[in-house]
Amino acid sequence: MNNAFDPSKLDGLPPATKGRIKRRSRALGPAYRLFYQQPVEVCRAQGVLLYDSDGNEYLDAYNNVVSVGHCHPKIIAAVHQQMQTLCTHTRYLQDGILDYAEDLLSTFGGKLSASGHAMFTCTGSEANDLALRIAMHHTGKRGIIITHEAYHGNSHLTASISPSLGDNSPLGTWVRQIPAPDAYRLPKEGLGQWMAGQVQKQIQDLERHGDGLAAFIVDSAFSSDGVYTHPTDLLAPVAEVVHAAGGLFIADEVQSGFGRLGDSLWGYQRHGVAPDIVTMGKPMGNGFPVAGIAILPEVVESFGRAMRYFNTFGGNSVAMAAAQATLNVIRDEGLLENAQSVGRFLKDGLLELAKSHASIGDVRGSGLYLGVEMVQDRSSKQSSPFAATYLVNALRERRVLISASGFDGNSLKIRPPLVFAKAHAERFLNELDGALNDLNKQQ
Amino acid sequence: MNNAFDPSKLDGLPPATKGRIKRRSRALGPAYRLFYQQPVEVCRAQGVLLYDSDGNEYLDAYNNVVSVGHCHPKIIAAVHQQMQTLCTHTRYLQDGILDYAEDLLSTFGGKLSASGHAMFTCTGSEANDLALRIAMHHTGKRGIIITHEAYHGNSHLTASISPSLGDNSPLGTWVRQIPAPDAYRLPKEGLGQWMAGQVQKQIQDLERHGDGLAAFIVDSAFSSDGVYTHPTDLLAPVAEVVHAAGGLFIADEVQSGFGRLGDSLWGYQRHGVAPDIVTMGKPMGNGFPVAGIAILPEVVESFGRAMRYFNTFGGNSVAMAAAQATLNVIRDEGLLENAQSVGRFLKDGLLELAKSHASIGDVRGSGLYLGVEMVQDRSSKQSSPFAATYLVNALRERRVLISASGFDGNSLKIRPPLVFAKAHAERFLNELDGALNDLNKQQ
Known part of the structure; x- marks a missing residue:
């Protein structure tokens, strides 16, 4: 975050702002950053x-x-209604989570719609953390390939694959980076094949080090790399080499999903690929903490049987109401x-x-x-x-x-x-x- | 979870239940468990x-x-009110998070009240994951000591210190277990010294393996070990050997916090210890996904400067309103x-x-x-x-x-x-x- 407030520069700020910054630094400590030279x-x-x-x-x-939109009345009403009725977890049977999971799964098309499962977490970090855990369990490998400035989360595991957190935040030894598809500088023609070649090189390096490939994970908007949305023929050649190596293709739709990119509800769909796992977060509940993954049954089968998964708030009654209302509004308001x-x-x-x-x-x-x-x-x-x-x-x-x-x-x-x-x-x-x-x- | 529903035993269940279980297994997949032989x-x-x-x-x-309590009107009203007003993140200045952080910090007493910081996540897993990341960064070590059947979360890192997830879920090589303080079978007299001895032994083993001690983390209700709440002189001797070895004492109050144990708001207070980090979750927002940590400034200093921390939903306006209302109700209703x-x-x-x-x-x-x-x-x-x-x-x-x-x-x-x-x-x-x-x- 290059435009963070520098806390040593309090001079010249309005007294009320200065007061809040001082309280904040006292209450929340040094890990919290503020936007802008003047917060x-x-x-x-x-x-x-x-x-x-x-x-x-x-x-x-x-x-x-x-x-x-901030304070959307439909989301407010859905959360209010559900909070007055029931807010509990997924170890009891409830209809709301089933209705939403079915609705959500229907949006992906292909195998994810036909036979995929939805699993719910509270944050995109948790969704990516879970996706990586499952990918490593399913493949028996641990190598992860990412783009150069990727951000995939703040948990220990996802921070280990998030170079955009800065040089002080160490990547895992089993992580490999490929350059972002910088179509401003690189030739647009053949960029997908070039990218696939970069991935192939890193797969070989992971295999040489005995890690092997668990997954390639990508935000198809390349948000923290600098926002690269074109051309849209990049990821299909990449998915091919990833699958050929036995790895999973994880589409991180935390930023690019739920209609952000206009062309389609999911960013990866613009590239015509079929991911093994889709991860979702941020806009999913319009501010209500809800996130999740969609996953092919064969990928989660052994993890699901062996490890189980329970997230206390993930998929709770109110989270599902917020997510359902948000998806409805995206559709109803075009x-x-x-x-x-x-x-x-x-x-x-x-x-x-x-x-x-x-x-x-x-x-x-x-x-x-x-x-x-x-x-x-x-x-x-x-x-x-x-x-x-x-x-x-x-x-x-x-x-x-x-x-x-x-x-x-x-x-x-x-x-x-x-x-x-x-x-x-x-x-x-x-x-x-x-x-x-x-x-x-x-x- | 020993009393989970066995999905192969659908016979004899009411048709509506059977239908929901089938939909659920289709939509959510094999990782989700239901309570009870008859869900x-x-x-x-x-x-x-x-x-x-x-x-x-x-x-x-x-x-x-x-x-x-389910559907408490004060929590519903606070969330509704805040959702109508503002729901955004911590990179803008807001008063709600400062008010709540200050109020929360005041409940711990000692150094945490005098100079501690609060940091907010969405789940207890995220809180423990963050606490471990900070502990490892601060100490430069990675060894973690837990109790035998501990549960500390579902992220990759916290699952690695959660033996209660079962034999299929591998512990980290840098994790050591001590027996739970089973006062039903072990002599109550001197149990704290015995526990401290167990911890000391594991510290030595971690040092022998070159891992060293980052932290001892404990749920003072020993929830997944079998609920051991007495005697209450166990953790002070443990904290002493942990600190002597340069490790941190992390009180996992996700289960035992916010008044659950009756004697005091925080479970660790019953043992008269002063933790370096307190982690919180589950009841914090009465069902609204909010969690967090309280931490001594010297412990988070280097992590905070070097790594920063941002959690999109963590500490957002509505999460703070839910948490504040919950804390108020705990006090106001005695x-x-x-x-x-x-x-x-x-x-x-x-x-x-x-x-x-x-x-x-x-x-x-x-x-x-x-x-x-x-x-x-x-x-x-x-x-x-x-x-x-x-x-x-x-x-x-x-x-x-x-x-x-x-x-x-x-x-x-x-x-x-x-x-x-x-x-x-x-x-x-x-x-x-x-x-x-x-x-x-x-x-």
């Missing part, structure tokens, strides 16, 4: 808008958790279509801005997940983390919230709730244009 | 009562998650006192039953966490898992829900919500008496 305080929200306690309004162009059309509008606007701002090297993305790579100049494509950091903070001053991503944090990460309307996109583009103009004056 | 279906709940869809009422004497007085009444009743039922070997427990060890005969103290399994299922037929625990599942685990009233305890004792009479006829 944002929030006290209420609605749709795509956040408000601080002075009544200032912020346009939320970053929150992928409250995906159907949010996939909205992500597609407003996303297209937003991307066109960014491409338009690129015409007048040479610091924009590349505009990419799909649906409401967009990346804008900032460069020092277009011919060398040398990255400009300075520009990205400047813009993220300048937009915050203009009360528009986004973040940055990629190896050196030089790509703007634009990822609003799926209910983002054309008017919000216009407001966003307008403020970004202003911030880019200010940036030009800085340089 | 219970639930569709609504209130206080300490659960209801199935035929309107049958069950007395819940087992649920330690909805600790302040639930610690209720656990103490009703727990005493229940324990006296169990001791009374022991007079007329020789199959009861031992009655133990504190507050509303009671264990009843079933034996084949009192002189040999040979355990009777048959009796425990019989009683758990016989009580289920009488619509009273409990479970069993311990090495071979021969101890009844009685653990009702903290709002259990004297009348509920009477009903429970009455049904247990009946089930014990039926057991006598079986043997």
Whole structure:
């Protein structure tokens, strides 16, 4: 996280902000980071808008958790109704979890719909941790292949496959990285075959070290690598070499799932692959802590019989009500279509801005997940983390919230709730244009 | 879990139950277990009562998650109110998390209250996983000492220190077990010194293997070991040898915390120890997925600076509202006192039953966490898992829900919500008496 608040820089902040930061550092300790050079305080929200306690309004162009919008009445009502009725675990029979699991499984198509199982956790980290445990148990191997700046979670196991946590957070000795499919710099033609070749090389290295391949795990939006959404023919050749080596293909849909990418409900579907395990989280309950995996029966069979799995809150009555309501709203309000059309509008606007701002090297993305790579100049494509950091903070001053991503944090990460309307996109583009103009004056 | 439903035994179950089990096995797969030979279906709940869809009422004497009672209006209202206002993460400044963290920290006393930090996760597994990660980072060692049948979570790391998951679930090579403080069989006098000696022996073994000691982690109710709540002078001598070896003392309060044991809000306080880390979960939000740790600043300092920690849902606005409301209700309704007085009444009743039922070997427990060890005969103290399994299922037929625990599942685990009233305890004792009479006829 390149645009984190530096706690040594309290000077110049409003007294109330300073007070909250001091209380926070006392109560929560040194592991907690805040966004922005001037942290944002929030006290209420609605749709795509956040408000601080002075009544200032912020346009939320970053929150992928409250995906159907902050404080959506349907989710609130479903949780309220269920909390008044029953909230208990999966060791009693309940209909809600069965209804939701069946509905969810029907969205994947292929073998996952025909015979797959759903298992529920509370967080995406837990979902990935469980997926890896099952993959290692099923294959009898432990090697995991990831992309260069991957993030897959905060548990001990998932942190061990999350290089984006930084150099201090050690990767497992059984982890191998492949470069992200940087279509801005690499030739788009044959990129999938190139990627498959990279994976093949790492499989051989894992086998040479006696680890073997348990799984290749990938976020098909390549979120922390810098948001690479095109071309969409990358993962099929990769899945082929992974399966040929006896490994599993795990689609980490924690970021790219539930309609974020517009084209389809699941990011991996854009690549035409059939994963062995799909992991889900963040937007699944629109902020209610619910996550899970979908898995092929033959993959979970031996783990399920030998190990069992119980997650106290995972799949509880209220979590399932929140998840069902969220899935219903995505369908009922046509949010996939909205992500597609407003996303297209937003991307066109960014491409338009690129015409007048040479610091924009590349505009990419799909649906409401967009990346804008900032460069020092277009011919060398040398990255400009300075520009990205400047813009993220300048937009915050203009009360528009986004973040940055990629190896050196030089790509703007634009990822609003799926209910983002054309008017919000216009407001966003307008403020970004202003911030880019200010940036030009800085340089 | 010794009293799990055997999915091959569908015959004789009501058609609706059979249908749900088949749907469940199709949708959720083989890793999910159901309680009881005849699984219970639930569709609504209130206080300490659960209801199935035929309107049958069950007395819940087992649920330690909805600790302040099923569907408590204050928790429902707090979650509803917060969901209508704001639900977002910890990278913006919010007051709710600060208010709750400060309130929570004030309950521990000692150094944790004076200078400790709170960190929030969604599940007890995540809390223990984080505590272990920090302990390993802080000490630079990886050895962990646990009790023989410990359960500390379902993540890869915490499952590696959870022998109660069964023989198929491998422990880490850096894990060492000590026997549970079985005061029914071992001399009570000097039991703490004996335990400290066991820990010392394992520390030496860890050092011999080059692992060293990172932490000793313990549930002070010894829940999955069989519920050992007395004597209460066990853990102070243990903490001494742990600290002398440079290790951390982690109190896993996921089961024993938030007033369950009656004497004090936290189980470790009964032993007069000062843990370096306290982990919390299950009852923290009365069913809302919220968990966390409290930690000394010197222990988290280097981890916090080097590694940072972000949990998307952990500490979110609604989780904090649920947790605050739960803590308020525990205080406002005097639930610690209720656990103490009703727990005493229940324990006296169990001791009374022991007079007329020789199959009861031992009655133990504190507050509303009671264990009843079933034996084949009192002189040999040979355990009777048959009796425990019989009683758990016989009580289920009488619509009273409990479970069993311990090495071979021969101890009844009685653990009702903290709002259990004297009348509920009477009903429970009455049904247990009946089930014990039926057991006598079986043997």
